[in-house]
Amino acid sequence: MNIGIFTDTYYPQVSGVATSIKTLREQLEKQGHQVYIFTTTDPKANKKVYERNIFRFVSVPFISFTDRRIAVSGLLKASQIAKELNLDIVHTQTEFSLGWIGKAVAKSLDIPCVHTYHTMYEDYLHYVANGHLLRPYHVKMAMRAFCYHLMGVIAPSERVIKSLNGYGVKAPIRVIPTGVNVNHYAQHEDIDWRKKYGFSEDKKIILSLSRLAYEKNIQEVIKNFPKILKAVPNSLLLIVGDGPAREKLEQQAQETGVADHIQFTGEIDNDVVYRFYQMADLFVSASDSESQGLTYIEAIAAGLKVVVKSSPYTDSLLDDPSLGVTFETEKQFVHFAENYLNHPASFEDPEPRERKLYDISADQFGKRVVEFYKDALVLYADREESSNFSD
Secondary structure (H helix, E strand, C coil): CEEEEECCCCCCCCCHHHHHHHHHHHHHHHCCCEEEEEEECCCCCCCCCCCCCEEEECEEEECCEEEEEEECCCHHHHHHHHHHHCCCEEEECCCCHHHHHHHHHHHHHCCCEEEECCCCHHHCHHHCHHHCCCCHHHHHHHHHHHCCCCCEEEECCHHHHHHHHHHCCCCCEEECCCCECHHHHHCCCCCCHHHHCCCCCCCEEEEEECCCCHHHCHHHHHHHHHHHHHHCCCEEEEEEECCCCHHHHHHHHHHHCCHHHEEEEECCCHHHHHHHHHHCCEEEECCCCCCCCHHHHHHHHCCCCEEEECCHHHHHHCCCCCCEEEECCHHHHHHHHHHHHHCHHHHCCHHHHHHHHHHCEHHHHHHHHHHHHHHHHHHHHHHHHHHHHHC
16 A cells, blocks of 8 residues: 555654654555655754655644644645555544645545544643633534544544544544554663663662653652652652753752752653663653553563553553552552562563563554554445445
């Protein structure tokens, strides 16, 4: 198949969406398909380096979310390119500029358009006019409008399906969690990464890895870290990532009185993120805004235990203590973290992890998406035949 992926978010941007699309592209190409990325320009993209099968369209930073971008033109150019590429299917990964362009391209070429719904926008309304301009009702109407006439929608989790059904989306929806390259996160090299990055062997490293944004609720992790430190005196909270909340989080770390045991790394290149998972003793997150949570499955792939906030998705993911646990209260968070750090050998059952690694692998992800494409093509052909018959 010739597949056109339309997205406002792609490398060198750092996000779960960019990672998901990169993984999907690799898996589709591995299966012999041709994949073409239609995305935005980015000031961080190296213009001197040839980007194979990537087409960038003039864009500007998104309002109040300046590390994300919106294309300001490109419909005619995208249609011309897509026609020359003889696309079989369009896969949109955004509900904004490139998403609408992708839908228009599919319509002009008379091919099906499918979509992946990545973001729970109701958790992000504060980025626009501090939450005073948009309401959940506006999200509902916008998402229902975008999903109209789609041949199918991929939802990374049951939580997303519940939201889309609540919005009144009529397109077929299927849960396909984004997979990870298990071998990449499990790789072992003859390098002492702790020593390289300046961490002593006796430290118990608690890893928080995400965009430093308010909806990630990292402030709750910092708030409770002194209690963990009291129970595990040699622990260190390592906060990997960057974002709009960093300054306030660093200030909060100072105010806890244990700032010497909290370290911020800033943004880390995605290609070396695995090193930080492998250095750590425990992965934690208090976020309740995840539609899936790629970092959770990356941590599992790297062999880390995971302690994250309870949700239908995380409760299903962490179905055995050898993988990790979910918490609902701050007291539970501290208890579970302390238990894993002080008694790591008590939770070493390899079987549940092997089963989970198979489920979350990039290979499985790619195969499920291809099956979804095939079903969408059949549905589109059936609808076209029915339409022609009724005419």
